[in-house]
Amino acid sequence: MLDRLFWLAVVVCVIAQFFIIRAVLLPEPPPPAGSPAETGRAAGRLRSPSRPLEIAWAVLPAVGLVLLFAWAWELRHPALPTPMLPTTSSAQVPA
Amino acid sequence: MTGVPLEPATATRPTLDRPAPSLSRDLIALTKPRIISLLLVTTAAPMYAAGSPSLALVALVMLGGYLMAGGANAVNMYLDRDIDDVMARTRLRPIPSGRMTPQQVLAFGVACALAATWMLARYVNVLTAALALAGFYFYVFIYTRWLKRSSPQNIVIGGAAGAFPPLVGWAAVTGSLDIVAITLFLIVFYWTPPHFWALALLKQVDYSRAGVPMAPLIWGERETMHQMLWYTLILLVLTALPWWVGAFGLVYLISAIVLGLLLLGGIVQMLRAARAGTPWTGPAWWVYKYSLLYLALLFVAMAVDRALGA
Numbered sequence: 123m124l125d126r127l128f129w130l131a132v133v134v135c136v137i138a139q140f141f142i143i144r145a146v147l148l149p150e151p152p153p154p155a156g157s158p159a160e161t162g163r164a165a166g167r168l169r170s171p172s173r174p175l176e177i178a179w180a181v182l183p184a185v186g187l188v189l190l191f192a193w194a195w196e197l198r199h200p201a202l203p204t205p206m207l208p209t210t211s212s213a214q215v216p217a
Numbered sequence: 218m219t220g221v222p223l224e225p226a227t228a229t230r231p232t233l234d235r236p237a238p239s240l241s242r243d244l245i246a247l248t249k250p251r252i253i254s255l256l257l258v259t260t261a262a263p264m265y266a267a268g269s270p271s272l273a274l275v276a277l278v279m280l281g282g283y284l285m286a287g288g289a290n291a292v293n294m295y296l297d298r299d300i301d302d303v304m305a306r307t308r309l310r311p312i313p314s315g316r317m318t319p320q321q322v323l324a325f326g327v328a329c330a331l332a333a334t335w336m337l338a339r340y341v342n343v344l345t346a347a348l349a350l351a352g353f354y355f356y357v358f359i360y361t362r363w364l365k366r367s368s369p370q371n372i373v374i375g376g377a378a379g380a381f382p383p384l385v386g387w388a389a390v391t392g393s394l395d396i397v398a399i400t401l402f403l404i405v406f407y408w409t410p411p412h413f414w415a416l417a418l419l420k421q422v423d424y425s426r427a428g429v430p431m432a433p434l435i436w437g438e439r440e441t442m443h444q445m446l447w448y449t450l451i452l453l454v455l456t457a458l459p460w461w462v463g464a465f466g467l468v469y470l471i472s473a474i475v476l477g478l479l480l481l482g483g484i485v486q487m488l489r490a491a492r493a494g495t496p497w498t499g500p501a502w503w504v505y506k507y508s509l510l511y512l513a514l515l516f517v518a519m520a521v522d523r524a525l526g527a
Contacts, residue, residue, distance in 0.1 A: 128461060131454040138447040145444055146370075151437045158425035159434040167428035171368045171435065179370035183406065187451070190403060193396050194462050 132191055139184045146176040243311040247294055247322060248287025255513060256286050256382045262516035263386035263401055266523045270390050274341065278389045281337040282382060285349040288329030289356040295323040296361050300427035306420065345389045352381030366428060369435040376409030397464040400455060407452040408512055411445040411484060415505035419498060442488045449484055453477040456515060465522045472518035480511050
């Protein structure tokens with residue numbers, strides 16, 4: 123049950139993060155006439171941001187989320203310690 | 218700097234009845250006390266969630282946190298003095314109104330940050346001081362100096378500055394950071410865009426005049442509202458994660474779900490109003506104001522949950 127909730131949470135985050143990253147990949151819409159956005163652009167006060175940087179800024183939090191989920195999963199499902207193989211000392215080696 | 222001549226600030230300067238300015242009142246105003254009050258909640262609650270701190274420790278961390286955040290806010294006002302003069306909501310600040318010189322404000326901000334660093338390192342621990350100082354640098358250099366005027370992601374990445382207080386509170390009690398502390402950081406990080414974009418939607422004229430590329434001015438109103446929805450969905454998931462890893466119990470989980478669904482409902486209502494072509498400013502104001510209450514109550518729920526479970 124708890125594991126299913128975890129994967130449901132992951133799916134929700136993947137979908138949301140997809141739309142977050144998609145927003146910076148799409149071309150900017152033209153601002154509506156007379157809007158503050160159009161006024162700002164016409165006056166040269168608002169400029170289009172750097173596309174590669176925008177993509178990097180959008181991807182960075184997604185990486186953080188992946189690391190957090192991996193950490194959380196590992197906490198609840200700790201890897202079992204591998205059994206130690208018996209060591210053979212030189213004294214036990216048959217002559 | 219916008220590089221564009223803007224109309225004089227005095228043209229529409231508000232003339233509301235206000236208390237007479239004084240130096241002490243201006244110094245307090247430089248620290249933006251109303252904003253800091255929420256930062257202090259997100260510092261104090263994790264302290265009680267992390268353990269059982271003494272009142273003296275809580276008081277020290279609160280004072281150090283106030284000084285550090287207040288210092289960052291003062292330096293922010295120094296760096297933003299040109300655009301503060303053209304935005305209606307910032308015109309009455311000490312620098313644009315001529316009551317303090319930029320140098321005085323910068324000196325005050327740096328002095329506050331230095332005092333906070335010394336106090337936290339000397340009386341709490343070095344990790345706490347380093348985290349608080351990292352928040353200061355992030356706010357001043359990454360947000361204010363770099364991103365605020367160059368990217369619509371200014372609030373997203375710059376919002377990390379406001380996410381340091383839970384780390385500070387946690388480190389003050391435990392002397393280290395763990396998955397719960399990092400989750401609290403990410404909760405504030407993902408809360409910041411829906412909160413500030415609600416304000417940005419309402420203050421587009423101000424931001425356009427100042428040349429600050431807030432999301433609604435670059436992506437448009439509708440896309441910004443959609444983005445608020447996506448960030449809030451991730452926020453809801455993140456708020457459940459501390460319960461999933463066993464850090465908090467059902468009191469916290471139920472509070473997080475109810476509070477989060479209310480926030481989500483407000484954003485959906487705003488989006489519906491925008492789609493229907495009806496006024497959406499009412500729901501946007503509600504989202505802005507409720508999101509403040511949301512974060513405070515969410516963090517209080519953590520402390521209460523721990524207190525009840527202890």
